[in-house]
Amino acid sequence: MLGECKQDASRGSDELFSSCISNGPYIMNSASGNDSKKFKGDVRSPGVPSRVVHVRKLPNDINEAEVISLGLPFGKVTNLLMLKGKNQAFLELNSEECAQTMVSYYSSVTPVIRNHPIYMQYSTHKELKTDNSPNQVVRVQVAARYASSMAGGVAQSPVLRVIVENLFYPVTLDVLHQIFSKFGTVLKIITFTKNNQFQALIQYADAMTAQHAKLSLDGQNIYNACCTLRISFSKLTSLNVKYNNDKSRDYTRPDLPTADSQPSIDHQAMAAAAFSAPGIISASPFGAHAFPPTFAIQQAGLSVPGIPGALASLGVGHSSMAAAAAAASRLGLSGLAAAGGHNVLLVSNLNPESVTPHCLFILFGVYGDVMRVKILFNKKENALVQMSDGTQAQLAMSHLNGQRLHGRAMRVTLSKHTTVQLPREGHEDQGLTKDFSNSPLHRFKKPGSKNYSNIFPPSATLHLSNIPPSVVEDDLKRLFASSGATVKAFKFFQKDRKMALIQMGSVEEAIECLIEFHNHDLGENHHLRVSFSKSTI
Numbered sequence: 001m002l003g004e005c006k007q008d009a010s011r012g013s014d015e016l017f018s019s020c021i022s023n024g025p026y027i028m029n030s031a032s033g034n035d036s037k038k039f040k041g042d043v044r045s046p047g048v049p050s051r052v053v054h055v056r057k058l059p060n061d062i063n064e065a066e067v068i069s070l071g072l073p074f075g076k077v078t079n080l081l082m083l084k085g086k087n088q089a090f091l092e093l094n095s096e097e098c099a100q101t102m103v104s105y106y107s108s109v110t111p112v113i114r115n116h117p118i119y120m121q122y123s124t125h126k127e128l129k130t131d132n133s134p135n136q137v138v139r140v141q142v143a144a145r146y147a148s149s150m151a152g153g154v155a156q157s158p159v160l161r162v163i164v165e166n167l168f169y170p171v172t173l174d175v176l177h178q179i180f181s182k183f184g185t186v187l188k189i190i191t192f193t194k195n196n197q198f199q200a201l202i203q204y205a206d207a208m209t210a211q212h213a214k215l216s217l218d219g220q221n222i223y224n225a226c227c228t229l230r231i232s233f234s235k236l237t238s239l240n241v242k243y244n245n246d247k248s249r250d251y252t253r254p255d256l257p258t259a260d261s262q263p264s265i266d267h268q269a270m271a272a273a274a275f276s277a278p279g280i281i282s283a284s285p286f287g288a289h290a291f292p293p294t295f296a297i298q299q300a301g302l303s304v305p306g307i308p309g310a311l312a313s314l315g316v317g318h319s320s321m322a323a324a325a326a327a328a329s330r331l332g333l334s335g336l337a338a339a340g341g342h343n344v345l346l347v348s349n350l351n352p353e354s355v356t357p358h359c360l361f362i363l364f365g366v367y368g369d370v371m372r373v374k375i376l377f378n379k380k381e382n383a384l385v386q387m388s389d390g391t392q393a394q395l396a397m398s399h400l401n402g403q404r405l406h407g408r409a410m411r412v413t414l415s416k417h418t419t420v421q422l423p424r425e426g427h428e429d430q431g432l433t434k435d436f437s438n439s440p441l442h443r444f445k446k447p448g449s450k451n452y453s454n455i456f457p458p459s460a461t462l463h464l465s466n467i468p469p470s471v472v473e474d475d476l477k478r479l480f481a482s483s484g485a486t487v488k489a490f491k492f493f494q495k496d497r498k499m500a501l502i503q504m505g506s507v508e509e510a511i512e513c514l515i516e517f518h519n520h521d522l523g524e525n526h527h528l529r530v531s532f533s534k535s536t537i
Helices: 064-074 096-110 134-151 173-183 205-217 264-273 318-330 358-366 390-402 473-481 508-516
Strands: 030-032 050-054 077-083 088-093 117-124 160-166 188-193 197-204 221-223 225-232 248-250 344-348 368-374 384-389 412-415 431-435 461-465 486-494 500-502 529-532
Touching: 050 064, 050 096, 064 077, 064 088, 064 096, 064 205, 077 390, 088 096, 096 225, 117 486, 160 205, 160 358, 173 197, 197 205, 205 225, 205 412, 344 390, 358 368, 358 384, 358 390, 358 431, 358 508, 384 390, 390 412, 461 508, 473 486, 473 500, 500 508, 508 529
Parallel strands: 030 077
Antiparallel strands: 050 088, 050 117, 077 088, 160 197, 160 225, 188 197, 188 248, 221 225, 344 384, 344 412, 368 384, 368 431, 461 500, 461 529, 486 500
């Protein structure tokens, strides 16, 4: 058994919990340690799955409820140890399987609390043994209850209620399906207007998937600075869809009639019922929306005004955004254009010793077709990047602002320029301006390209494709290691050996490897294709 970890029991309860002490659904213990607290006893090798998750890089003002809320979507939290002096915590779940699901999920969607990215890994301990004083038990019971409430209710329903605020552009049932399908199988959708607000009920196959979608999407914008998603749990556990049309859809019943596009009485009843999930604490100490800053889809530029939200970051095709903008134009709606305009980006804080127009072309080309690049002659740490359209520019900015390239964190903002001027004939600019408009390396020129649905934030894991049969694992590992990067893992796709995943030592290394090896000649008329992956190895 692990050694006892004790805390100062005289510290007193937080005011947050003093008014709502009750017997919650979770029975737990808690300890707040200090820097000198250490475990003793049964330990295991790092990286070996354990039901205890080690959480690091927590903000100084973190509380128990916020830490517990990280684990609640994945199962019952059975114990908690806070090491506030070290900005760390140990979270024990009721099973190793729950902990594995949690660690795996957060390896692809990094949680952020008050602008702090939170990191987690398996603990070397298989369980926690902490002080069982009544004060601790009550505090963490209430913390768990409160965290569960802030997550949007009892979290047992697979049905989400979605309100779209700031509706500058039309939001269709198909757009909602495209966004929410990124998190799992959507079974049914009903859309309706109530109290002059566009709303939807969305049913997943299970409550866990619904919880993941809610945590990631609540508070995000579908289009640039508008169409904000407000998501809560419905008390309904199933939707009754009678027609498949532009207002409702049952994806498990393609045989349903289309009828008209007005919601049925059943739909209206469901809409009314969806408003009153019982047992939800309405006031949150973290503001009106407790989770968006915590579980926002990880992208460095998320807080910058004017960037796209969920739709772009989930890799939904920009054709949908353009269609919505066109519809908005026909309807005479004002607002920021989701497509068109502002297609030139100003990229600053670059490393002038290393940056080239080609490297910016390859990197920004992951998120759109780069037409021209200009590194400023007198300020070589700054560059202008002209994308094919405004949507692609917004997408590139949202994913690349704040990412590190050649040892520096890039700043990416919209430029006041509408085009990048080529040097006048006879004026040499030392190769600092390049026109890529006719490059064969554009990823998005082909209509309906699969690349539209495979746009992900920079990650340490790269997706490789177009690998010839003669190239084996060691060849690719040696190739990527030749850049000086660390290759941590590699895996061919089982069903298609032309594709593989390779995990680098860091996101920065992956970015530089993508720049260096995208379109690398592997022989046999095969040029390597490299992109960021949402998967881990």
